[in-house]
Amino acid sequence: MKKLITGAVLLGAASTASAVAPGGPNCGWGNMLFAGQSGIVYHFLASTTNGTSGNNTFGMTSGTNGCSTDGTLTYGGKAMVSAMLDEFSEDVARGEGDALTAVAVAFGIEADDRATFARVAHDNFEVIFPSADVTADHVIASLESLIKADPQLAKYAA
Amino acid sequence: MLSSALLAQTPTLEDYLRQAKEQGLAHEPVWLNLVHYDRTGPADTPQYRSQVDDDKFFLAENGRRDSVAELEATLRGLFAEQPQGNQHARCRFPARTAWLQEQLAFGAEQLPELSCPDYAEWRSIVKAERVTLIFPSYYLNSPSSMFGHTLLRLDPADESHSEWLSWAVNFGAEVVPGDNSMFYAFKGLTGGYPGRFNVEQYYRKIQEYNRDENRDIWEYPLNLSTQETERMVLHLWELKEIDFDYYFFDENCSYRVMELLEVARPGLELTERFENTAIPIDTVRGALENGLGNSRVYRPSKASELKERLRYIPEYLHPRVIALSHSTDEMQQDWFTALDAPMQARVIEAAYKYLRYRQVGLERDPAAAKTSFALLGALRQHAQALPREDTIAPGPPDLGHGSRRLSIGLGQAENLDYLNFGLRLSLHSLEERGYGFLQGAQINLGNFQGRLDEDGHLRIERIDLVDIFSLSPRDRFFKPLSWKVITGLEREWINGRERQVVHVNGGAGYATELAPGVQTFALAMARLEHNSQFSHDLEPAAGLLTGLLWHFEQHTARLELGAEKFANGVSRRRAVYRHGIALSAAHALSLEFERHWGDVHHSTRATLRYHYYYAP
Numbered sequence: 122m123k124k125l126i127t128g129a130v131l132l133g134a135a136s137t138a139s140a141v142a143p144g145g146p147n148c149g150w151g152n153m154l155f156a157g158q159s160g161i162v163y164h165f166l167a168s169t170t171n172g173t174s175g176n177n178t179f180g181m182t183s184g185t186n187g188c189s190t191d192g193t194l195t196y197g198g199k200a201m202v203s204a205m206l207d208e209f210s211e212d213v214a215r216g217e218g219d220a221l222t223a224v225a226v227a228f229g230i231e232a233d234d235r236a237t238f239a240r241v242a243h244d245n246f247e248v249i250f251p252s253a254d255v256t257a258d259h260v261i262a263s264l265e266s267l268i269k270a271d272p273q274l275a276k277y278a279a
Numbered sequence: 280m281l282s283s284a285l286l287a288q289t290p291t292l293e294d295y296l297r298q299a300k301e302q303g304l305a306h307e308p309v310w311l312n313l314v315h316y317d318r319t320g321p322a323d324t325p326q327y328r329s330q331v332d333d334d335k336f337f338l339a340e341n342g343r344r345d346s347v348a349e350l351e352a353t354l355r356g357l358f359a360e361q362p363q364g365n366q367h368a369r370c371r372f373p374a375r376t377a378w379l380q381e382q383l384a385f386g387a388e389q390l391p392e393l394s395c396p397d398y399a400e401w402r403s404i405v406k407a408e409r410v411t412l413i414f415p416s417y418y419l420n421s422p423s424s425m426f427g428h429t430l431l432r433l434d435p436a437d438e439s440h441s442e443w444l445s446w447a448v449n450f451g452a453e454v455v456p457g458d459n460s461m462f463y464a465f466k467g468l469t470g471g472y473p474g475r476f477n478v479e480q481y482y483r484k485i486q487e488y489n490r491d492e493n494r495d496i497w498e499y500p501l502n503l504s505t506q507e508t509e510r511m512v513l514h515l516w517e518l519k520e521i522d523f524d525y526y527f528f529d530e531n532c533s534y535r536v537m538e539l540l541e542v543a544r545p546g547l548e549l550t551e552r553f554e555n556t557a558i559p560i561d562t563v564r565g566a567l568e569n570g571l572g573n574s575r576v577y578r579p580s581k582a583s584e585l586k587e588r589l590r591y592i593p594e595y596l597h598p599r600v601i602a603l604s605h606s607t608d609e610m611q612q613d614w615f616t617a618l619d620a621p622m623q624a625r626v627i628e629a630a631y632k633y634l635r636y637r638q639v640g641l642e643r644d645p646a647a648a649k650t651s652f653a654l655l656g657a658l659r660q661h662a663q664a665l666p667r668e669d670t671i672a673p674g675p676p677d678l679g680h681g682s683r684r685l686s687i688g689l690g691q692a693e694n695l696d697y698l699n700f701g702l703r704l705s706l707h708s709l710e711e712r713g714y715g716f717l718q719g720a721q722i723n724l725g726n727f728q729g730r731l732d733e734d735g736h737l738r739i740e741r742i743d744l745v746d747i748f749s750l751s752p753r754d755r756f757f758k759p760l761s762w763k764v765i766t767g768l769e770r771e772w773i774n775g776r777e778r779q780v781v782h783v784n785g786g787a788g789y790a791t792e793l794a795p796g797v798q799t800f801a802l803a804m805a806r807l808e809h810n811s812q813f814s815h816d817l818e819p820a821a822g823l824l825t826g827l828l829w830h831f832e833q834h835t836a837r838l839e840l841g842a843e844k845f846a847n848g849v850s851r852r853r854a855v856y857r858h859g860i861a862l863s864a865a866h867a868l869s870l871e872f873e874r875h876w877g878d879v880h881h882s883t884r885a886t887l888r889y890h891y892y893y894a895p
Contacts, residue, residue, distance in 0.1 A: 155635075155651050157643035179519050180405045180446055180478035181397075197404075205443070205482055207635070214659040223443035223482060232439035246659045253645075253652035 152203045152257045154210055154250065192265050193278060198227040203257035210250055216243035228268065229277050237273050292358040295383045296351060304382055305347040309545050312538065313375055313514060315523070316346055330530060332473060333522040338368060354379060360391050370395030374513035374542070398516060405446050405478065407433035407512045410543070412499040412536070412572065413447070414563050415488040416676060417717040419749045423452075424492070425722050426706065427559040427676070429533045432481050432498070433512065436505065443482040448515060450476050450535040452525045474525030474535070476518045489580045490639060496578040497676055499563060501571045503543050511543035533562040540566060547571075552895060558682050558705055561894045567677060577672035581639070582757070585632045587670055589756065592625055597755050603630035604637075607653040620664035627657045628665060633756060679715025680864045681892035682706050688869075688888030690730065692777075699740060699886055701728040709750060709828055710837040710869065711890075712861035719761075719790070719798070721748035726767075739779065743767040750800055750828065752792040761800050762787040763824070771851070772880040773812045781809040786824060796830040806843055813847060820845040835859040852876040865892050 194202065202209065205220050212218030216239055225235045242249060242264070249255075249263045269278040290298075304310055306325065311318065314336075320326035327346045329337070336342075338356050342349035353375050356368025369376050369390060380386070411432040418424040430449040434440065452472035488494045503511070524530060534557040537549040549565050550557075567573065579587065592600065596614075603609040603626060610616075615623065631654040638647055658665075686701040704725030707716045723746035730740045744767045751759035766783040773780075788802030806820040822843030829836040837857045844850040858870045866889070873884040 153643065153648075155638070155643060155648040157638060157641055178477050178479045179401070181401055201444070201480065201482070205486075208482075208486075210655055211631070211658070214655045215662050215665065219441070219443050220482075223441040226441040226444055243659070243662070247656070250652070250655070253648040 152206060154206055154253060154255050156206065192261065193228055193268070194261060194265075199257070199261055201227055202261055206257050206260065209260070213242045213246050213249060216240065224264070228264065230268075230274065234273060234277075237271070238268075241267050241271050241274065289389070290385070292355065295358075295385060296354055298383055299350060299354060299379075300347075302382065304379075305350040307382075309378055309542075310350060311346065312542050312545075313378065313517075314342070314346065314349055315538065330523055331521060332524045336517070336521045338372075350379075357390055363393070365395060365397045367393055367395070369393055370398050372517050373398065374510065374517055377510070377513055401516065402512075405433060405512065406435040407446065407508050408436035408505045409434040410501045410503045410508050410511065411445075412501055412563060412566055413484070414497040414499070414559060414676060415484075415492075416495045416497065417720055417722065418492055418494050419717075419720050419722070419747065420492075424494075425747070429536045429559045429562060430484065431536055431539065433508070443480070443485065445481045446478050447481045447484045448476060448478055448536075448539070449484070450474055450523075450532045453522075472525045473522035474530075474532075475520065475522060476515065476535070478515070485578065489578060493580040493582040493639075495580050495583055495673070497563075498576040498578060499567065499572045499677075500574055500576070501540075501566070503540075503571070507543040511539050514539065514542045531557055533557040533559040537562050537565070540571065544571075556704070556895065558895075560676050560679070561682050563677050564894050575675050575677070577670065577675070579670050579672075581632070581636055584670065585629065585636055585756070588625065588629045588632060591666070591668070592622070592629055596622075596626060600626055600629045600633060601755060603627070604634040604654070605650065607650065607657060610657060620661065621666050624658070624661035624665035627654060627661055630654055631658055673718075674714035674716075676715045678864065680707070680712050680861075680867070681894045683895050684890050684892050686728075686888045686890045688886055690884060690886035692884040693882055696733045698731040699728060699888060700730070701726070701740075701888075703727070709748060710835045710857045710859040712833070712859070712864065712867060713830065713835070714861075714864070719750035719752070721746065721750070723747070738770075739768065741767065741769045750790050750798060752790045752798050754792065760787050761790040761802060763802055763804070771810070772875060772877050772882050773810060773849075775880065777882075778811060783807045786822075788824075798828045799826065800828075801825040804841070804843065806845075808845070813845075813849075815847070818845050818847055818849075820849075833861040835861075850878060866890070867892070 192199075202224055205223065208218070208220035209224055212221035221239050221242065222235060225238045228238070230238050245263070245267055248267070249260055251259075265278065268274045299305070310316075311327070315330045316327040317330060318325050318327060327344060329343045331337075331343070337349055337352075339345060339348035339352035342352060353368060353372060356372075357376055357379065359368065361367075364370065370393065373395075411434060413430045413432050415424075415428045415430075417427050430447055432442070433446040433448060434442065435445070452474050485496070488496050523535065534550060534553055537553065537557070541547045541549055547569055549562070549569060552565065553562060589597065589600070596618075599609065599614055603615075610627075615626070618626065631651065634647065634651055634654065638644065638651075682705045684701070684703040686699070686703075688699045690697050690699045703723060706722045706724065707720070708723060709719070709721045723743050726741070726743040726746060728740040728742070730738050732738065743765060746765045746767070748761075748763045748765075749759075750761050751757070753759060762785075764785045768779055768781050770777045771780050772778075784804055784806045786802040786804030788800060790798055790800035792798050802824045804822040804824050806822060807817050808820065809817055820843040822841060824839060824841045826837065826839035835858070837855075837859075839855045840853075841855075842850070842852045853876070854872075854874045856872045860868045860870075862868065869886075869888050869890065871884075871886045871888070873886075875882045875884075
């Protein structure tokens, strides 16, 4: 019963979220599940440079790329969830895994509560991932709502 | 009186400059490491040249070559009031600052008051209390990665943290987009690219190696203390956006990683033995031998993971797994409903992994995304029943045989006895002990064999400059090409005597596994040969190469049958049987029979050799 209620709450949240462009115009979190890579060029660069695929990073994010940073996650956190959406979806389906842990850490969830986070995410798989075309923005918004709705996790809500 | 007493108590910049000179700090190993100086010239009048190729990194005008001037300029910079903020020497060079403070015993309060917002922000993001050495395994499909790669991972002390969010410190060449791989190899060898450090979250590296390139990753937790780690991180900041000369063989990713470890723990000598070539796995061994670590963690590639999962599914279901990866309607079929719950879960998981494996490197395909999503939903429904096993790790790469090989043996060719001796600079042949190496990956660079005939003649038997053979069996799930490239010098019987010929060969084909440990292959080959007896400088040939490779316990049998026909009509056939017996990681025996059939002359050769493996 509780699951149903959270589901309903989330559906509301999700429709609000999708009314505006995900994360703002031209924001990277519009990234869909199974986004794929941009073909051969992408792979080619990665494998020949021994470095990153062209971008020279040093652990710092410059600005927010025009993305809105409302909510629990920082810009870096949202970009990260977006970048590991595929792995995260598989871990949620399974109920465990490294990507699930990484996302829990990004939400600031302490080690003791991560099993709860994993269970809540797993139980609400269909809510977090309603279709193959779900975007990172929706996934993040759903997780925030789930965290808020769970008595043990509510303390991590923004 | 009072003021002069105060002055006496508080040394000035000039005092520290004098003191630094007296202590010879500019020649101290720690300083030389921090500025990446190479020492040349005689010991009493040393000359220095920094491997950093970037004016931003030096405060003295001639700092690249003048260690004394650079140290002096650094000290002056630390005490200077200007420039304020991020560009101040103290903000840009925190490791130099810390070391000079320690050596000259001055406190931060003696330096001008200052804030370094960029550095402070970076430190608040990059949490580092432990260091892990990372070895993404051999990757034959790119010349720059065939020997593997090394990078570092910075982890927080908290054991319950997410390694995915740790920071990876990677040194790589900055390649201009559009350059192709051949160009990279050439420019890489000659230092044509600048190399830079970059820092990004480790999950990006997992995606790059485990998923995009399907390479296993080996992780070696190091025992650097928090203080040693801190020293490395301070120095890492100094290398932000700094260009190094990048050379493929020596001053490469692995060499730079070793340098960072030397900065972390002064007194470590890791780079010295790698001045000529730094093969990544040798540098890992070097770190372990120097007491930096003794354990390893295996992180399988997506392909390794899938292969492992398939082992738990009986062969007769394998075609069903493939069918399911195309359509979840299969779950309504009798074959699926008849399975018990754990097997249903396994089949779904394998089908999902196989579908995702096929999509790597491709643009998003809406149909595949839809099927992936349906399988993911099914996995969610069956997750409870899914058995969880730990992945079984293959032999770790640091425990494989050494990269270099010395050989000595006896041979007989056409009733002529000879002594055979050889040196191979790197790395591995298929008939050798495969433990720790990528299965089916032969990578030989710089293989030299000579022989001393019983009549006293000293000859070159063969030189393989490049000898790469990627033998990848095809099966229902994986459809790789097998390919081979070999170039060098060898001996052929032509017009009544054995002569040296220079050759380049390339070919591709298929391999299959007949039984566990038994593989067979067939490749179409092309050859270009330079031969004094041919009328053209380069004579092309087309050929065929088939063979069988059989591993059993410490034995490996390799049989190859080859035939080639040149454009000028000359044809050759040959049969080679090589039998390798691995005695240990360092010692091996091999027995080789070779039979050549030329248009006129036939020849036979037999060699028994002993091999000693070591790391340079």
